[in-house]
Amino acid sequence: MKKLFTLGLTLILSVGAVNSQVRKTWDFTTFSDETKENLNADVAGPQNWIMSKEVDGVITEWKDNKKLSGKIMANGIPIKELEGLEIGTAGLSKNNNMLVRAKGFRMSRAKMELILPKLAPGQTVTLRAQSANATATGRGFVAGNGNLEYISGPEGGICLGNKLEGAAPEQDGNYTLVWKVVGEGEDSVDVKLRVVGGGCDIVLVQIDEGDNPADDRVKIAYLYDSETTNPDNDVVTTAIFPELVEKMGGVKITPIDINAGNADLANVTSDSLQTYSVVVLSDLIPATNPYVSTIKSAIAFVPMLNLTPGLYPAWGYGNVAEGASGSVLVGEAARGSKLFLSSDVAVGSYVGEDGMLSLVSEGNVLGYTAEPGSYFYNDSIIAKTGDINAIHAHNIDRNAYMMIPYAPNVAPDENVIDVFINAVEMLNDTKVAVSKASKATISEEYHHKYTTVSLKSSTKRSNIYYTLDGSEPTTESTLYTEPFDLKESLVVKALVVADGYYNADVVEKTITINELAGAPTISLSKESGKTTVTLIPANEGDVIKYNYMGSTDSMRCSNYVEPIVLTKHATITFFTAEGNGKLQSEPVSQFVDIDDEVVRIDVVSSFNANKEDWSLAGASPSYYIGKNPYSFYDIDNPVGEDAEGNLIYNPMYKATYHNPGKGWAFKTYGQMALWQSTSIGHNPGDFNGYNPQTAEDDDDRVSNYFVSFSSVETDPNGAKDPYSACLYTTEAIQGPFDVVGFIGGYNTEVALYVATDTIDADKVGSDKWQLIGNMSSGTIKGNGDNGKDGSSRIWRKTLLSYEGTDKVFVKVAAAATSGNVLDVLILNHGEKSEEYVTGIEDVMNGSDAAGDVVRTMVYSINGTQLSGTAKGINIVKEVYANGVVKTRKVVVK
Incomplete structure (x- = not known):
């Protein structure tokens, strides 16, 4: 031991004083239940706020639905976490300007202003925030008027996205920015902070040192009973705490005598213990001490290190059991834990190669036993002494409790001092403010x-x-x-x-009890290559909804108006819509198979315009060649003059490529090309968003991005294709195969081509690109945008087949004015297609099964292999020891 350390026995209590000054701290790391309730009430009522994110039916994020400014309110009540701050009118859009999140308040628009209370010259304003976009380069905060001088923080107030090279946020991902109020005299001045670049998440706004200037020392309460412990020669105070102070630096240790004769003990409660970073319990607290029940009530509300299991019987959490030695066996999973590392890097872990750790130099380690169902029974057991539990941890990720025992009045092995110190550090890391559990x-x-x-x-x-x-x-x-x-x-x-x-x-x-409408029934009429589906209403006039995604949401359905002809197998889900005083009926799902169907469900190639591959270095949506077609002209070879003597040039057809190396590339000869991020919805026929046109088009494989490109223009020399913008496969695909294209836009068409050799096919005048057909978005009637008789957002799914047996390259190019391509899938008849089972009856191949099941495979009704059964219809395939294969349908409700 390096030095002795004696603690005074003064009981240190802190009393919170009421701050009569103007509010100085705004902490957005948590929002109160009251605020959340007001936001939810607003979502349901006036809708100044709407839901932005939901988890398991609970709203976790809210965004404004109107241009809110000034004092920010929800449900007509000021949001108390924002009281004293105001939002200016600058930079606001119609909605989505602010976001209340689980940990942070987002200001979403550039040029938005945060208005603080008037401040006097010399005062400081501290802001802790981060970019709402992890790859953004220019977002942050600057002074909104001339009354602030930037004195500390990232250069220019810019909070680089934390995924960018060179970004240097603090450990929690935030940056700290500090301004000083400038001016002369004592008159208060207006203070504003302005958003630059785009959305930022704020976790703290603070004036000067805040409402309660932080004491950033680690505060440790040491609980002991003066009848059994003398801190002047106690092992904890004379051996462990001096090393702890030296290693951790800023530590404040408060000894608390919990002897029954202590007159001030009534002021120490479970709540007051929560003001400490860690509570350490002496190994000599007797189980008869009347304060033991108070300690019990503080477990899991404040990090706690207990040095003896002697209190367990009094708590009703277990019994004391003595081990057979002074060592413990550390579990394999815990041997590399920080808990057992020496402060001397050269020493490394104190745990031996055999997993043993010595705790006391003489005597045996005390452990504990816990009955099934008791509080500590399911705890993480870190070490044992024989068959007895020794070191264990409870509630390890939140105000954790840990017990590391050693025999009373026996000096611990020198290595254990480091273990105790490590335990305090680890427990301190789990300190969180206690809050209410989320309501049901x-x-x-x-x-x-x-x-x-x-x-x-x-x-x-x-x-x-x-x-x-x-x-x-x-x-x-x-x-x-x-x-x-x-x-x-x-x-x-x-x-x-x-x-x-x-x-x-x-x-x-x-809870309300309702009557449901009668469910429809289904009739199937099969022919070779197609099945006609007729849905029959339970009652005349019933509206029937249907979809192919297994959804019971009427918004994700189309109305049934006439028999449906299917040429590919599918599972149709249908029900009667709400009406006539009855709720929508129970849903019915029916697998529909197709006689003589050629099944192609194996994905051999796919195009997805994901952001990582197709949004070039965070470029704006308009890129590649820009907005003007044919930007390149052959200026060395004019072809004539116009009436005014101006030279005329032909397009040069200079090719520009983009190849992310994922099997698909893009090429344009000057035609406009766009990449765009969207928010795909699944409400058929809804023109207010990027939704499928019908239930037949709906598909969960559609992603939130697309590439749009214009078609070839007429050339004086008659050269058309291949001089057009297009997407193409970089490898040949073995035929035959199906191509599924998801195409968006108003009355757009995308042409599908194949060729065995792209070099010859791309030559001027070549006819080697074989047109397979067009994939169309269709002319859509409805309330379109920009006054159109349709919508540029609605998308459709089209399937075209190539029945050749060659290996061919695949190309899609605009066939009309432009083509918006969300996703393209190429499907063939591979392993999954072979294993696909048509129908829903049990199927047995070969003779009777014998022996054990040696392999079980589960598939969705569409042939996708699953890790286990899922809700809906599952096809379960079992292979028996004698080679017999049984296939059966399993329906999970």
């Missing part, structure tokens, strides 16, 4: 004359307790384990309880 969400799934109720909470490792009799739920109420059915209207009340959180507010909901 109560969801209803309606059936005919009964309702299925589901309860959820976004808080990890939480339990939900509920009642149906109107009483307030407690931990003695029914524990929710799975959805339950109610046949009568009752009030469900639910309480979320989670270790390390305060109990959530109780929520309640009156």
Whole structure:
């Protein structure tokens, strides 16, 4: 030991004083339940705010739906986390200017202004923020008027996206920017901060040192009983804490005597212990100490290191058990943990190659046993002494608890001092402010004359307790384990309880019981190569909705108006729409197979205009050649003059390529080409977004990006294709195959070509590019944008087949004025197609099965191999030891 260290026995208590000054700290790392409730109420009511993100039915992000400025409110009530700040009118768009997030407040538009309270010259303003785009190069904050001088932070106030080379944000991804108020005298002046470049997420705004100037030292409370412990010669205070102070630096240690005779003990509560970074429990606290129950109530609410299991029987969490030696066996998974590293890098880990760690120099290690179902029973066991649990951790990621035992009044091995110090450091890293668990969400799934109720909470490792009799739920109420059915209207009340959180507010909901409309029925008429699907209403006048995605959302459906002819197998889901006082019917799903169908479901090549490959270095949507077709002209060879004597030149047809190396490339000879990021929806026929035209077009494989390019222009020499913008495969594809294209735009067509040799096919006048057909977006009637009789957003799915047996290159080029290509898939008859099973009846190949199942494969109804059964229809293929293969349908509801 390097030195002795004696702690005074003064009980240190802190009393929070009321700050009468103007607010100086705005912390956006958390938003209160009150704010979230007001935002949710606004979403449902006046809709100044709308949902931006939802997780398991719980809204986690909100964005403004109107041009909000001044004091920012939700549901008519000021957002308290923003009180004292205002948003200026500059830079605002119609909506989506702000975003309230789980950890941060986003100002989404360049030139937006954040207005602070008036400040006096000499005061400072600190902002902690980061770019909302991890690859953006020019986003940040600058002074919004001449009253601020930038004194500290990234150059120019620019917060480089944290994925960029040269970005140097702090550990949590944020930058700290500091300004000083300039001027003379004591008069307060207006202060503004302005967004530059685009959206930024703010986690902190602070004036001077804030409302409560931070004491950034690690605050450790050491709890001991003066009847059994003398800090002047206690192992913890004389051996461990001096090393801890030397290693960690800024540490404030507060000894707290919890002896029953301490008159000030009443002021030390579970809540007051939460003000510390870590609480350390002496190894000599007797189980009879009356304060033991208070310590128990603080577990999981403040990081805690306990040096003895002697308190476990009093807590009801286990029993003390003595090991057979002074060493413990560290589990394999924990041997590389920081917990066991020496402060001397040369020493490395204190755990031996055999996994053993010496804890005490004489005597045996004390451990504990825990009964099944008890508080510590499922804890992470870090080390054992024989069969007895020794070192363990509880709630390790949030205000963790750890027990590292050693025998009372016995000096620990020298290596253990480092282990204790490491434990304090690790526990300190888990310190978080205690909050309420997230409230339960109560969801209803309606059936005919009964309702299925589901309860959820976004808080990890939480339990939900509920009642149906109107009483307030407690931990003695029914524990929710799975959805339950109610046949009568009752009030469900639910309480979320989670270790390390305060109990959530109780929520309640009156469950309604409804009648559902009658479900339609289906009739199939098969011919070679096609099946006609007829949907029959349960009652005359019923509106039938259908889709091929297994959805029960009426917005993701088309209306059934006439029999549907399918030429490819599919699963159709259909139901009766809500109406006549009844909710929509139960959905019906039917697999439809096609006699003599050539099945091609193996993807051998695909084009996806993803941002990484096709948005060149963050370029704007207009790129490649720009907005003017034929930018290149043969200026060395004029072909004549016009009436005014101006020389006339022919297009030079200079090729520009872009090849990301992913199997598809782009080429243009001067035609305009665009890349665009969209937000794909799945509401057939909805002209307000990028949606499929019909349910037949809907497909989850469509991505949120597309490339648009114009067609070839007429040339004086008659040269057309190949002098056109196009997408093409960089490798030949073995035929035969199908090509599925997702094409968007108003009345656009994309031509599909194949060629065995692109060099010859690309020569002027060559006819070696074979036209397979056109993939069209169609002329769409409806409320189009820009006054058109249609929409440039609606997209369609088209399938064309190449039946040749050659290996060919594939090209798509605009056939009309332009072509918007979202995705292209090339599918052949490969392994998945071979394993595809038509129909839904059980199929057995060969004789009776014998022996064990040696291989099980699960497929979706469309032939995609799955890791396990999924909701809906699954095809399960089992191979038996004697080679017999059984295939069966499994329906998961």
